[in-house]
Amino acid sequence: MKTMMRQVRLNNGGWMPVVGLGTYSSENDRETTQQAVLMALKEGYRHFDTAKIYGSEPALGNALRNAIADGVIEREDIFVTSKLWGTDHHDPVSALKETLQNLGLEYVDLYLVHWPVKLKPGALNLLPSEEDFDELDLETTWFGMEKCLEMGLCRCIGVSNFSSKKIQQLVHFASVPPAVNQVEMHPMWRQRKLREVCQKHNVHISAYSPLGAPGSFWGSNAVLDHPILKSIALKHNATPAQVALAWGLAEGSSVIVKSFDQRRMKENIGALQLTLDDSDILKVQNIEEWKMMRGEVFVNETTSPYKTVQDLWDDEI
Numbered sequence: 001m002k003t004m005m006r007q008v009r010l011n012n013g014g015w016m017p018v019v020g021l022g023t024y025s026s027e028n029d030r031e032t033t034q035q036a037v038l039m040a041l042k043e044g045y046r047h048f049d050t051a052k053i054y055g056s057e058p059a060l061g062n063a064l065r066n067a068i069a070d071g072v073i074e075r076e077d078i079f080v081t082s083k084l085w086g087t088d089h090h091d092p093v094s095a096l097k098e099t100l101q102n103l104g105l106e107y108v109d110l111y112l113v114h115w116p117v118k119l120k121p122g123a124l125n126l127l128p129s130e131e132d133f134d135e136l137d138l139e140t141t142w143f144g145m146e147k148c149l150e151m152g153l154c155r156c157i158g159v160s161n162f163s164s165k166k167i168q169q170l171v172h173f174a175s176v177p178p179a180v181n182q183v184e185m186h187p188m189w190r191q192r193k194l195r196e197v198c199q200k201h202n203v204h205i206s207a208y209s210p211l212g213a214p215g216s217f218w219g220s221n222a223v224l225d226h227p228i229l230k231s232i233a234l235k236h237n238a239t240p241a242q243v244a245l246a247w248g249l250a251e252g253s254s255v256i257v258k259s260f261d262q263r264r265m266k267e268n269i270g271a272l273q274l275t276l277d278d279s280d281i282l283k284v285q286n287i288e289e290w291k292m293m294r295g296e297v298f299v300n301e302t303t304s305p306y307k308t309v310q311d312l313w314d315d316e317i
């Protein structure tokens, strides 16, 4: 029997499935991504996370459109997130139209400002160089995001990698508040302060790299190998990955987890069946913290608004 997907209500009144499938993979192999999405649909995933910079929009869109055409799902049953890259801050409407073309869909459910970083229009590049930076103007960027919403290109708008301070600044000038802040969050980076601020402003926290991104250039096996997670897993006859995900869910966030392997996909969605008790939560609270995605690529002393990593995260690091 497939796990029924739990959902969370966002501040725009819409619903979002609490477990999402991440589609970033450094290989970015179209066929593999497409097969993985079809597999995920079979395993009960209904929420898919992509971004223009990942290059996974065409494969994700193909798989979803095929599944819709085959009657496996209806568009209304799935939740698709994509993100605005820095080079597109000057024109979110055109960027989202391009994303929709890549996906072959009429709208995305959620469109996020990927980073609080504005880059000069140009080639998509995960590693911008000094001359690529432009002056950050979040108010104008957010106005463009609101325009996307008004035009029906997305169902809700949000941000990603925003600190408490930036969330507070944004809600101050926004006509439409962000529905979501997608940030790194796992048992070794718990985001306590950010979660308090977001809760106060009714902004849902969605956790990326919820397993600590093992195998990626910024991540580590530290979360899955942590002795405390292993001991909690043993107690519940679960796996450390399930404990990490169940922890995020118990803390009220959604989790965006990437696996293109059917066994691990099944394992990950199985976290919905795992309930941690108070003593487990307390143990996790005492784990040493480690932020893995530090965003050094967006820091430089000359052209970036962020001279240090501390500036980028407003000292929440």
Ligand SMILES: NC(=O)c1ccc[n+]([C@@H]2O[C@H](COP(=O)([O-])OP(=O)(O)OC[C@H]3O[C@@H](n4cnc5c(N)ncnc54)[C@H](OP(=O)(O)O)[C@@H]3O)[C@@H](O)[C@H]2O)c1
Binding pocket: 021, 022, 023, 024, 025, 049, 050, 114, 160, 161, 182, 183, 207, 208, 209, 210, 211, 212, 213, 214, 215, 216, 219, 224, 241, 242, 256, 257, 258, 259, 260, 261, 264, 265, 267, 268, 293
């Ligand atoms: N907004 C942002 O700036 C941002 C940043 C980073 C990520 N994201 C999004 O969040 C998604 C997930 O984050 P992530 O990919 O960084 O990290 P993650 O989901 O924490 O970890 C993914 C890695 O863990 C492996 N894995 C998955 N399930 C496992 C399990 N049960 N046991 C052991 N290993 C397992 C995967 O390999 P296999 O595929 O081989 O299973 C993959 O190498 C991304 O794909 C992306 O969509 C957003």
